[in-house]
Amino acid sequence: MIPCTITLxxxxxxxxxTLSQTETKAIHAHAIKTSLLDSHVHSVNNLLxxxxxxxxxxxxxxxxxxxxxxxxxxxxxxxxxxxxxGTPYESIRLFFQMLDTSPxxxxxxxxxxxxxxxxxxxxxxxxxxxxxxxxxxxTSITNDIHLGNALISMYSKCGDIDTAYKLFTRTRSAKxxxxxxxxxxxxxxxxxxxxxxxxxxxxxxxxxxxxxxVTLVAVLNACANLGALDIGQWLHTLITQSxxxxxxxxxxxxxxxxxxxxxxxxxxxxxFTSIKPxxxxxxxxxxxxxxxAMHGQGExxxxxxxxxxxxxxxxxxxTFIGVLSACNHAGFVATGLSHxxxxxxxxxxxxxxEHYSCVADMLARAGLVEEALNFIKNMPxxxxxxxxxxxxxxxxxxxxxxxxxxxxxxxxNDNDNEDEDYYVLMSNIYTDAKxxxxxxxxxxxxxxxxxxxxxxxxxxxxxxxxxNGQVHEFKMGxxxxxQTKDIHxxxxxxxTHLKYYH
DNA sequence: CTAGGGTTAG
Numbered sequence: 001m002i003p004c005t006i007t008l009x010x011x012x013x014x015x016x017x018t019l020s021q022t023e024t025k026a027i028h029a030h031a032i033k034t035s036l037l038d039s040h041v042h043s044v045n046n047l048l049x050x051x052x053x054x055x056x057x058x059x060x061x062x063x064x065x066x067x068x069x070x071x072x073x074x075x076x077x078x079x080x081x082x083x084x085x086g087t088p089y090e091s092i093r094l095f096f097q098m099l100d101t102s103p104x105x106x107x108x109x110x111x112x113x114x115x116x117x118x119x120x121x122x123x124x125x126x127x128x129x130x131x132x133x134x135x136x137x138x139t140s141i142t143n144d145i146h147l148g149n150a151l152i153s154m155y156s157k158c159g160d161i162d163t164a165y166k167l168f169t170r171t172r173s174a175k176x177x178x179x180x181x182x183x184x185x186x187x188x189x190x191x192x193x194x195x196x197x198x199x200x201x202x203x204x205x206x207x208x209x210x211x212x213x214v215t216l217v218a219v220l221n222a223c224a225n226l227g228a229l230d231i232g233q234w235l236h237t238l239i240t241q242s243x244x245x246x247x248x249x250x251x252x253x254x255x256x257x258x259x260x261x262x263x264x265x266x267x268x269x270x271x272f273t274s275i276k277p278x279x280x281x282x283x284x285x286x287x288x289x290x291x292x293a294m295h296g297q298g299e300x301x302x303x304x305x306x307x308x309x310x311x312x313x314x315x316x317x318x319t320f321i322g323v324l325s326a327c328n329h330a331g332f333v334a335t336g337l338s339h340x341x342x343x344x345x346x347x348x349x350x351x352x353x354e355h356y357s358c359v360a361d362m363l364a365r366a367g368l369v370e371e372a373l374n375f376i377k378n379m380p381x382x383x384x385x386x387x388x389x390x391x392x393x394x395x396x397x398x399x400x401x402x403x404x405x406x407x408x409x410x411x412x413n414d415n416d417n418e419d420e421d422y423y424v425l426m427s428n429i430y431t432d433a434k435x436x437x438x439x440x441x442x443x444x445x446x447x448x449x450x451x452x453x454x455x456x457x458x459x460x461x462x463x464x465x466x467x468n469g470q471v472h473e474f475k476m477g478x479x480x481x482x483q484t485k486d487i488h489x490x491x492x493x494x495x496t497h498l499k500y501y502h
Numbered sequence: 503c504t505a506g507g508g509t510t511a512g
Contacts, residue, residue, distance in 0.1 A: 149505040182506040
C-alpha cells in the first residue's frame with residue numbers, strides 16, 4: 001500500500017532503537033487510521049517490536065491481542081518481551097497458549113530459543129526437561145547454534161550443569177562460537193565448578209578463541225572464588241591490553257571483587273579509584289565495601305558507604321550485607337544496629353534473612369548473646385541452622401555454657417533441624433568447660449540420631465588456595481596433599497607461637 | 503523475532 005511507505009516508513013523496516021514511547025504511540029495511532037493492522041502483519045510486527053524496545057509491555061499486549069492474523073514472529077516478539085521485562089512465566093504461558101490455540105503456527109528455532117531463555121530465567125528444571133523433549137520429538141531442528149547455546153545456558157541456570165556440559169561436548173566444534181564457550185564457562189562458575197571453568201577457559205585459549213568481556217567476567221569470578229590471585233593478575237594484564245575490555249564496567253567491578261576475595265585489598269582499591277567517579281555504580285561500591293569489610297577495615301568500609309550515599313548511588317540489599325559485616329568485624333554494634341534500622345526507614349529496603357543473620361552474629365560476637373537470641377526470636381523469619389550455629393560459637397567464645405544449653409534445647413525442639421554442627425559445637429563448649437562427660441554423652445546422642453534418621457555422615461567441607469598459579473585443595477582430615485607433613489609441622493609451629501602470645 | 507555477563511555474612 002502506498003500510504004504506508006510514505007507515512008510510516010519506519011514500520012516497513014526493522015524498528016530503530018531510538019523512538020520514544022510517545023513517538024511509538026503516534027505511529028500506532030496513525031497505523032490504526034490507515035487500517036494497517038488488517039493488511040500488513042509484517043508492519044504490525046515491527047510496531048510490536050517498537051513497543052517492546054520502549055519497554056511498554058502492556059501496549060505491546062494490547063496491540064498483539066488486536067492483530068487478526070498473527071504469525072510466528074508476532075508470537076515470538078511478545079514471548080521475548082515478557083522475559084525481557086522480568087516476567088518469564090508469562091512467556092511460558094503465552095508459548096503454551098500458542099500451541100493450544102494456533103496449531104498452524106509452528107514454533108521455529110527462534111521461538112524456541114526465546115522460550116528456553118524464559119525457562120532459564122525461571123530456573124525450573126522440570127520445565128527445562130519438558131521443553132527439551134518437546135524440541136526433540138516435535139521438531140526437526142538440529143545443529144542450530146543459537147538453540148544449542150540456549151539449551152546449555154538453560155540447563156546451567158536450572159542447576160543441571162552435568163546435562164549442560166554434556167550438551168556442550170556434543171555441539172559440533174566447527175559451529176561453536178564465543179557465546180557457546182561463554183554459556184558453559186559461566187554455567188560452570190555459577191554452579192560452583194570454578195576449577196573446571198578455568199580449565200575450559202585454558203582450552204579455549206589454546207585453540208585460539210578470543211575471549212570477550214562476558215568470558216572475562218566469568219573467569220574473574222572463578223578466580224575470586226578460588227583465591228587464584230596469580231591467574232587473576234594474569235587476566236588483568238590481558239584486560240589492560242585491550243581498550244574495550246578495560247573500559248567495561250562489568251569487568252572492572254569483577255576485578256575489584258577478584259582482588260578483594262584474593263586478599264589483595266590494595267589492588268582492589270587501585271582498580272576502584274581507576275574508575276572515573278561518575279562511572280562508579282552500586283556494584284563497584286558494594287564490591288569495594290565488602291572487600292574492606294572482609295579485610296577488617298570496617299571504618300574505611302563505612303566511610304566509603306557514606307561517600308557512596310553522598311555521590312547519590314542508591315545502596316541495595318547486597319550493599320547492606322557489606323555494611324553490616326563491616327560493623328560486625330569492627331565491633332561497631334550501635335552503628336550496625338542503626339544502619340540496619342535505616343534499611344527500611346530511609347532506604348526502603350526490607351531486610352532479608354541474611355541481614356538479620358549479620359546483626360545476630362554481630363550482637364553475639366560482641367558478647368550480647370542474650371540480645372542476639374531475643375533479636376532472632378522477634379524477627380519475621382524462622383531462624384536457620386547457620387544462625388543457631390553462630391550463636392553457639394559466640395557462647396563458646398564468651399564461655400557461656402548455660403545459655404548454650406538453653407539454645408540447644410530450642411534447637412532440639414525444632415524438628416526439621418538436621419544439622420550436626422550444633423552437636424559438635426556444643427560438645428566443644430563442654431570440653432572447653434572441662435565437662436568431658438557431657439561432651440561424650442552428647443556424642444552418643446548424635447550417633448543415635450544419625451542412626452535413627454539413617455543419615456550418612458556429612459560430606460566434609462574443603463578449602464582451596466592458589467600458589468604460583470596452581471590450585472591446592474584441602475579436605476578435613478585428608479592427607480592427600482604431597483606436602484601434608486610439612487604443612488602440619490608449620491601449623492604446629494604457628495599454633496605454639498600463638499599460644500605464647502595469648 | 504534468536505543465544506552468553508557483575509556485588510551476598512558466618
